[in-house]
Amino acid sequence: MKSQSIIEIKNLSYRYEKDTVLENINISVPNGSFLAIVGPNGSGKSTLLKLILGLLKPQKGEIHLFGQDISKFKDWQQIGYVSQKANSFNTGFPATVFEVVSSGLTKKLGLFRFFQKEHTQKVHEALEAVGMRKFSNRNIGELSGGQQQRVFIARALVSEPKLLILDEPTVGVDAENVNSFYHMLADLNRQRGITLLLVTHDIGTISDKVTHVACLNKHLHFHGETSEFEKHRSEGMSEFYGTDVHLLSHHHDHGGVYK
Amino acid sequence: MIQGIFQYEFLQNAFLTGILIGFLAPLLGVFIVVRRLSLIADALSHVTLAGIAASLLLEKYFVALSGLNPLYLGMVFSVGGSLFIEKLRGVYKHYQELAIPIILSGGIGLGVIFISLADGFNTDLYSYLFGSVSAVSRTDLWVIFVISIVVVITVILLYKELFLLSFDEEHAKASGIAAKSIHFIFIIMVALVIAASMRIVGIMLVSSLMTLPVAASIRIAKGFKQTIFLSIVFGEIAVLGGLFSSYYLDLAPGGTIVMIAVAILVFTIVYKKIMIKNHVSQGGAAG
Numbered sequence: 001m002k003s004q005s006i007i008e009i010k011n012l013s014y015r016y017e018k019d020t021v022l023e024n025i026n027i028s029v030p031n032g033s034f035l036a037i038v039g040p041n042g043s044g045k046s047t048l049l050k051l052i053l054g055l056l057k058p059q060k061g062e063i064h065l066f067g068q069d070i071s072k073f074k075d076w077q078q079i080g081y082v083s084q085k086a087n088s089f090n091t092g093f094p095a096t097v098f099e100v101v102s103s104g105l106t107k108k109l110g111l112f113r114f115f116q117k118e119h120t121q122k123v124h125e126a127l128e129a130v131g132m133r134k135f136s137n138r139n140i141g142e143l144s145g146g147q148q149q150r151v152f153i154a155r156a157l158v159s160e161p162k163l164l165i166l167d168e169p170t171v172g173v174d175a176e177n178v179n180s181f182y183h184m185l186a187d188l189n190r191q192r193g194i195t196l197l198l199v200t201h202d203i204g205t206i207s208d209k210v211t212h213v214a215c216l217n218k219h220l221h222f223h224g225e226t227s228e229f230e231k232h233r234s235e236g237m238s239e240f241y242g243t244d245v246h247l248l249s250h251h252h253d254h255g256g257v258y259k
Numbered sequence: 260m261i262q263g264i265f266q267y268e269f270l271q272n273a274f275l276t277g278i279l280i281g282f283l284a285p286l287l288g289v290f291i292v293v294r295r296l297s298l299i300a301d302a303l304s305h306v307t308l309a310g311i312a313a314s315l316l317l318e319k320y321f322v323a324l325s326g327l328n329p330l331y332l333g334m335v336f337s338v339g340g341s342l343f344i345e346k347l348r349g350v351y352k353h354y355q356e357l358a359i360p361i362i363l364s365g366g367i368g369l370g371v372i373f374i375s376l377a378d379g380f381n382t383d384l385y386s387y388l389f390g391s392v393s394a395v396s397r398t399d400l401w402v403i404f405v406i407s408i409v410v411v412i413t414v415i416l417l418y419k420e421l422f423l424l425s426f427d428e429e430h431a432k433a434s435g436i437a438a439k440s441i442h443f444i445f446i447i448m449v450a451l452v453i454a455a456s457m458r459i460v461g462i463m464l465v466s467s468l469m470t471l472p473v474a475a476s477i478r479i480a481k482g483f484k485q486t487i488f489l490s491i492v493f494g495e496i497a498v499l500g501g502l503f504s505s506y507y508l509d510l511a512p513g514g515t516i517v518m519i520a521v522a523i524l525v526f527t528i529v530y531k532k533i534m535i536k537n538h539v540s541q542g543g544a545a546g
Contacts, residue, residue: 053433055433076434076435081433083429083430083433089426089427090293090295092477093293093425093426094293094476094477094480094481094482094483094485094486095422095426095482095483096481096482096483098482099422099482099483099484100426102419103419103422103423103426103427105419106419106420106422106423106431106434106436107434107435107436109419111416111417111420112416115419137481137482139481139482
């Protein structure tokens, strides 16, 4: 059982002082799946991600990564993370796309080790995977938001993770490019077998790309395969979110309202 | 003057030191500028002034210390100041830039007290403030040479960590890079290079040698390595051109070096403007 799940979360609860943000969450992410965790603003999505990334410690319940309890898990190289903040970096930074993606190898290479030919190859492959190979020598600041986000995904991919976690990756991506962006993610999942975990408030555009959906609003309101989700959805959204459904209704403002 | 360099030891010292700091200051300057730490260089240079003043004061009252090179105490103060800045940035987490004016004014305050105790300015101090072609000793040159070797090796060894830390501090920390230690090593290098550079450009202008060549290079460079390369080229042009003109025109080199750096900066801004204009008009013609 455990060996099949990349992430296994059991009875997880978390509170900041008096506010309970997550209560009794159970999620399992099977190897090779593409899971979208959907929830309105303040639903505990970010807290859940921080817990999975080991930035916060579970107060109640368990998290297993690659079959290992998170407190003992050391192999963080297996996990690539693209933060929401990736697109709020200093756009005037004088670095080429190639240099940015190379920086994803920093930890893997380790101290006092230099970049070799084989690494150049890896950077090009990662850029190829996100469709940005031909922008390799452009300065990162010259690209559009969506292109920059692809570069950051390449930076996460270059160290060859088995699991890629993305926090609201389409913030800052032009509306007309969102679809092709998700398409690229789906390709990473299907063709390269990378397990994807994506956090978003926007289920509309993505539901035909993901294999699993989890609806979060402090509690887990739904967790299962996408087909199951669609069936439930046609019967009305409110059962997933209770009272907070209105927050989702104005989806895709892409103005940074959802942080 | 070319003959002069071979003839006079003081000119050899000045030019060799100049070549070294024309390399070092912009090299570290690139990281300083992209990390938006430009003012730290200013704060540290003023702390260095306090160290120099302290050294000159000690020299006056303790004959035994008269051979002490003020550079050493300047470095001690500069490194001490850099540690203080880091401490203060931790104290004022939400107002990190506060650390800079605190250290800067503290440095000047202390420096002024030492200067008054030593009965005011003398020519020696003047050369520390604005640089000098004639004041660089052979010992200074050797000390700066050793610093150069240490800094260059450290930057090469830590290049990918420094790059990641500069580009995306959050990501650097999240991926488990020893961000704190690397930042610490970096800031100590900055402190040492500032103390080393002030012999040539002077305390008042030392930070400009770290920022102006970078400001120029960032306008036109492609990528990070090229930014470093061009910054160093501009830094060397400014230092060598500044030293030559300073010698011929009998001006303090700090002034001539900085003005050449400013000229390069203006040139790159104009150049970039023209390039963009041409690009736009060509694009317009094609479209």
